[in-house]
Amino acid sequence: MDTAHTSHPPAGPTRSAGPAGPNDYDSFAEAYSADTEHNLLNAHYARPAILALAGDVAGRRVLDAGCGAGPLSAALRDRGALVTGIDASAGMLALARRRLGDDAALHQADLSDPLPFADDTFDDVVASLVLHYLEDWGPTLAELRRVLRPGGRLIASVEHPFVAYAIQQPRPDYYATTSYSFDWVFNGRSFPMTFWRRPLHAMIDAFTAAGFHPPALSEPRPDPAARALFPDDFDDLATKVSFLFFVAEVPRPAAGTDG
Numbered sequence: 001m002d003t004a005h006t007s008h009p010p011a012g013p014t015r016s017a018g019p020a021g022p023n024d025y026d027s028f029a030e031a032y033s034a035d036t037e038h039n040l041l042n043a044h045y046a047r048p049a050i051l052a053l054a055g056d057v058a059g060r061r062v063l064d065a066g067c068g069a070g071p072l073s074a075a076l077r078d079r080g081a082l083v084t085g086i087d088a089s090a091g092m093l094a095l096a097r098r099r100l101g102d103d104a105a106l107h108q109a110d111l112s113d114p115l116p117f118a119d120d121t122f123d124d125v126v127a128s129l130v131l132h133y134l135e136d137w138g139p140t141l142a143e144l145r146r147v148l149r150p151g152g153r154l155i156a157s158v159e160h161p162f163v164a165y166a167i168q169q170p171r172p173d174y175y176a177t178t179s180y181s182f183d184w185v186f187n188g189r190s191f192p193m194t195f196w197r198r199p200l201h202a203m204i205d206a207f208t209a210a211g212f213h214p215p216a217l218s219e220p221r222p223d224p225a226a227r228a229l230f231p232d233d234f235d236d237l238a239t240k241v242s243f244l245f246f247v248a249e250v251p252r253p254a255a256g257t258d259g
């Protein structure tokens, strides 16, 4: 696959330039969690959008894939869901454990690998801002499809492909799957990040190739109530594209067929 790089940052925490291995959440877990706990982008846009798409989750078994420090897991649990969280970062999981308690079902797992769950374990999977870390969505979506019951839903958000495409000059090939790199800056320290972008049709095709119905797309605005909290930044976020949200359902067997 083509690989392109850029120092132009996508939406997220403050960005700049610096060294070290990419996407090392262990090294900035506390800082990322603190930065995104109450901010406009995550607390009043990204997470509320996922929760609105999930709707009534009371009694549903929900996998929070890439759960991070667990803010979404906590909100889902508050709404009555039975939540399991997985994440690749031990540091992020430690924060999730601190938030959710010793009883919480939390597992260290990489979404590129087979998942440690039986078929049909979950009613819903939420995957908030994690799929853009993966070059190949195929094996991951197949696994998420496997652990969902028929009729179950995958509710996901990613960096919007139009944003990821537009941030680099000279522009990349929109039709290619390419990586792009930048730094997140927390408390004056730079942390290198690498995301993967792909065209919109490739995202939709990946869901259907993994056995989902074609996903519904959603481009919500931030929570209007956040305008009073962030009067200087609200209009900017509310009028530009940042993330793209999907709801993809697992087909139910046709009536009269087994399984």
Ligand SMILES: C[S@@+](CC[C@H](N)C(=O)[O-])C[C@H]1O[C@@H](n2cnc3c(N)ncnc32)[C@H](O)[C@@H]1O
Residues within 6 Å of the ligand: 025, 065, 066, 067, 068, 069, 070, 071, 072, 086, 087, 088, 089, 092, 109, 110, 111, 112, 127, 128, 129, 130, 133, 134
């Ligand atoms: C942007 S954070 C989002 C966290 C959480 N979903 C939220 O919305 O607050 C991305 C998370 O994905 C995790 N992650 C990145 N790549 C992953 C992978 N291949 N497998 C599992 N988790 C991964 C990171 O460790 C991090 O906790």
